[in-house]
Amino acid sequence: MKKVIYLQKIGDVDDIVLKKLKKNLNSFFKEFIDSVEISPDSIPLKVSEYSPSKRQYNGSLTVRRLYKYCNERKHFRTLGIIDKDIFSGEFKFIFGNAIIPKKQDLNSPGASLIQIKRLKEGFYNRPENKAQFELRVLKEAIHELGHTFCLEHCNNKCVMQFSNSLLEADEKPAKFCLSCSKKLKDLFGNLD
Secondary structure, three states: OOOEEEEEEEOOOOHHHHHHHHHHHHHHOOOOOOEEEEEEEEEOOOHHHEEOOOOEEEHHHHHHHHHHHHHHOOOOEEEEEEOOOEEEOOEOOOOEEEEOOHHHOOOOOEEEEEEOHHHOHHHHOOOOOHHHHHHHHHHHHHHHHHHHOOOOOOOOOOOOOOOOOHHHHHHOOOOOOHHHHHHHHHHHHOOO
16 A cells, blocks of 8 residues: 555645645655655545534544545555634644554554644733744644554654644644654554
8 A cells, every 4th residue: 555645625625734744744754755745635524523502613523524535445554634613532632633544554544533723822811923823733633643653642752743733733843752663663564
């Protein structure tokens, strides 16, 4: 199976965000994957995944639907991008969600999801900062894809740190720590 990460729009998402993310992820994961591609179609938002009382989408339901979509197409990895606020379980909001492959099997398809709504300064009524927004999107994309590569949350200075606020997301680096890098190299080393 070719190791391609597909970027998948869920609802309306600015194409510029996807193009920049494609370039950044191709560079970041070049040691491990063949390419990053933008899926030409958009998966529609579903009313059944929307909570009117929370005015948010249920990220757990959306990522499960994305996983089914990814599995049917036999994609190596799919990263969904949604420009809506999402929640999951007891969390009032989440930046992303992922389905972790069973038994650390990188050959099985993997799906993850990030929301970009809360990564924008405009969400907090502050002036936009394009560079900061692009970095936030990249960090959250790496983090959720990291989960699809069997990495768990990390307590080191690492992109796999759990972020419960925008400040925590901003403070974590856009790279894996030595421990997570080694796990990733070991997993990909066993893939071929």
